[in-house]
Amino acid sequence: MRLGYFSMPLHPLGRTWADTLREDREAVILADSLGFHDAFIGEHLTDRHENITNSLLFLATLISDTRQIKLATGTTNLSQQHPVLVAANSAMFDHLAGGRFILGISPGALTSDAEALGILTEDRNKMFAEAIDVITAIWESEPPYAIDLPGNRFKVTTESTMDTDFGVGYLPKPLQQPRPEIVGTVVAPFSKGVIAMGKRDFHPLSANFLLPQWVATHWPNYVEGKQAAGATADPADWRVARTVFVADDxxxxxxxxxxxxxxxxxxxxxxxxxKMKKLGRLQLFKTRRDQPDEEVTLDYVLDKLVITGTPESVAEQILALREQTGDFGELVYAGLDWVDPRLARRSMELMAQKVMPDVNAALA
Known part of the structure; x- marks a missing residue:
């Protein structure tokens, strides 16, 4: 089982932006030094707590300060950018990073972002689906392009302006061929989007704030999608994020x-x-549909969703999680604010150096 890193990240008010950005960079650099496989970084435009506005721009600052870790958008919000920009900028990033790039994608869930961009009333899930179709079509085709997919608002061509002598009209292709790995974050139980991921050979990342019983619903849907495409689903392609803290005592x-x-x-x-109360999505934290709202307290959520303990205890809890969800290829460690930098760093060290070796030894 691989070890990955994911950060939304969520910081308390009162800290300077420069300070939290520095801390978020330090976390990825530490993950790289500890042998984490990849690092997913989220983005929001209008959230004072989750204050990375562009994950690709943030990750670009880490290329020269890391050596082996794959740098992943977690996610690029596809309703918020034209797909030509995503395709071209992601391709350049892949070259800058020497192929250490993963394109993480989602529609973009924050409604205040959508309002600021003037797309609050748009079907952002539809925009997302249309955008990813265009991005992959750009990477698969040659200029002058003739991307005019049925029902898709995004039409792409350089036919009337392409000039081979001047070298214009060409959109860049990524270093990794035929394309970088594409990962979709899954935030809902029984997600139908996972079926589509399987059909397209995209890989799912199950969110850290979902109860294990809802995470378990993702794999059968992914298998269904892979089978529809005539392929076999590989558990190595499934990532499961969890909120973990490891301490010496x-x-x-x-x-x-x-x-x-x-x-x-x-x-x-x-x-x-x-947030989930305001969005009417409190059911994400419920073990059954008829569970009363008043039972979903903070302590209840912490008990259900935080894995914490000594290395031995955390390894046992991860193995128990795997028994609930089924086999998966990567445990993605959720990065939070470093209230105590010493404890935050120590947790990541223990996770990489003690917990995961014990987990993999048990699995072997």
Whole structure:
């Protein structure tokens, strides 16, 4: 099982933007030094807590400071950019990174982003589907292009302006051929989007704020999509994100990972709980449809969704998670604010150097 890293990231108010950006960079650089396989970075335009506005731009600052880790958008919000821009900029990034690039994609869920861009009333899921079709078509075709897909708002050609002598009218192709790995974040139980991922050979990443029983619903849908395409689903292509804190002793694990009022894990899930209530998506935290809302407390959510303990305990919890969800290829460690940088760094070190070796030894 591989180890990955994912950060939305979610910081408390009062910290300077430069400080949180520096910290977020340090986390990825540390992950690289510890042998993490990849690092997914999220983006939002209008969120003061999740304040990376462009994941590709942020990741570009890390190319020269990392050596082996794959740098992944987590995600590029496809309703917010023209697909020609995504295709061209992603292709250039792939070359700059020497092929260490993964394109993570989603429609873009934050409604205030959509309002700011004037697309609040648009069907952003449809825009997302149209955009990814155009991006892959650009990478698969040659100029002057004739991308005019039925029902797709995005039409792409350079036919009337292409000039071979001047070298204009050409859109760049990525270094990785036929294309970089494309990963879609899955945030809903029984997601039908996972079926489409399987059909297109995109790979799913199940969100860290989903209960294990809902994460388990993703794999059968992915298998269905792969079978529809005449292919076999490989568990190695499935990533499962979890919120994890590892400490050298149980008391620190319980305090920093859950109980202390200054715990970043407590802060993260208090924010997520507020967001899901406002969005009417509290059912994501429920074990059954008829569960009363008042049972979904912060402590309940922390108990269900935070894996914390000593390395031995965390390894056991990850193996138990795998029993619930089925086999998957990568555990993606969710990065949070570094309230205590020493403990945050130590958790990542223990995760890479003790937990994952124990997990893989048990699996072997």
């Amino acid at each position: 149980p008391a620190t694990a319980a305090s920093y990972g859950r109980d202390d009022e200054n715990s970043p894990y407590r802060f993260y899930y208090s924010q997520m709980l507020k």
